[in-house]
Amino acid sequence: MKKEKDTALVNSKEWEDICERCGRCCYEKYEYRGKIFYSDTPCKYLDTKTHLCRIYHQRFKLNPECVCLSPELVKTGILPEDCPYVKNSE
Numbered sequence: 718m719k720k721e722k723d724t725a726l727v728n729s730k731e732w733e734d735i736c737e738r739c740g741r742c743c744y745e746k747y748e749y750r751g752k753i754f755y756s757d758t759p760c761k762y763l764d765t766k767t768h769l770c771r772i773y774h775q776r777f778k779l780n781p782e783c784v785c786l787s788p789e790l791v792k793t794g795i796l797p798e799d800c801p802y803v804k805n806s807e
């Protein structure tokens with residue numbers, strides 16, 4: 718039931734509208750001593766001028782490394798601290 722609720726939330730406009738389209742979460746990350754750090758290397762599908770994904774509607778099909786932004790993912794600490802999803806979940 719919770720999974721269904723999360724799926725509905727993730728597919729909602731309300732959830733998408735939280736994103737400020739800064740594109741920072743689309744840069745390669747690495748983990749060091751349990752903390753996530755961002756590199757200066759963008760995903761090859763990120764338009765670094767507009768900060769938008771060039772394959773947004775096909776991203777999971779074309780990029781197996783692209784993960785769905787869900788409340789569960791937000792809890793993992795993978796997003797930048799000032800991302801609105803993180804701030805909203807605090």
Ligand code: SF4
Pocket residue numbers: 735736737738739740741742743786796797800801802
């Ligand atoms: S870091 Fe947050 S606000 Fe920026 S693009 Fe990613 S999800 Fe959206």
Ligand code: SF4
Pocket residue numbers: 742743760761762763764769770771772773776780783784
């Ligand atoms: S494929 Fe995923 S990680 Fe790459 S730019 Fe698009 S949304 Fe970001």
